[in-house]
Amino acid sequence: EVQLVESGGGLVQPGGSLRLSCAASGFTCSSYWMNWVRQAPGKGLEWVANIKQDGSEKYYVDSVKGRFTISRDNAKNSLYLQMNSLRADDTAVYYCARDMSSGAWPLVFDYWGQGTVVTVSS
């Protein structure tokens, strides 16, 4: 059974940092693109970033470029999101999502974790 479990969320002050983790099981993590998607309170879904199977390609939404870094450790079946210079509008539930694609081009998100809550407030 595919499982994705996020951790690392919490309350942080504006300008602070946080590192989210996603532990994957039930599939060979190294075979798939992986994503982070967030949802602000009462709002819709926003794709944040994705990373290719070997980590050689990474893409970000403009609002987090230069502040967030996606990474992975395939040996540990884990995905990470390092978030720096956090702002109030980064407050959201952050979901780890597996991409359906095991090929060169990412597609859609077929498995999701339950999310971890990040609150940026003084």
Place this chain on the structure above:
Amino acid sequence: DIQMTQSPSTLSASVGDRVTITCRASQSINSWLAWYQQKPGKAPKLLIYDASSLESGVPLRFSGSGSGTEFTLTISSLQPDDFATYYCQQYKNYPRTFGQGTKVEIK
């Protein structure tokens, strides 16, 4: 960025109704469109990809159609478990973008 616009934003319907949700893209995305269902406090669930392909395990009452800039999600006979918020998402270009969501409520 490709803008995705869903209509309506809210839909009131009864069990057994046929429901249609529309999603429009600001430019052609061919058939690179997915639909997700989300219930309160839960993660989204993939329903449809490639505009009309049903994800494994998703009931046959769900169907998708369209290409280019206009797409629809249809629920042929609404069931109690279907009351939720539905999102479309394009994956032709970066950044991946979602529609604002359509909440299907009990009438």
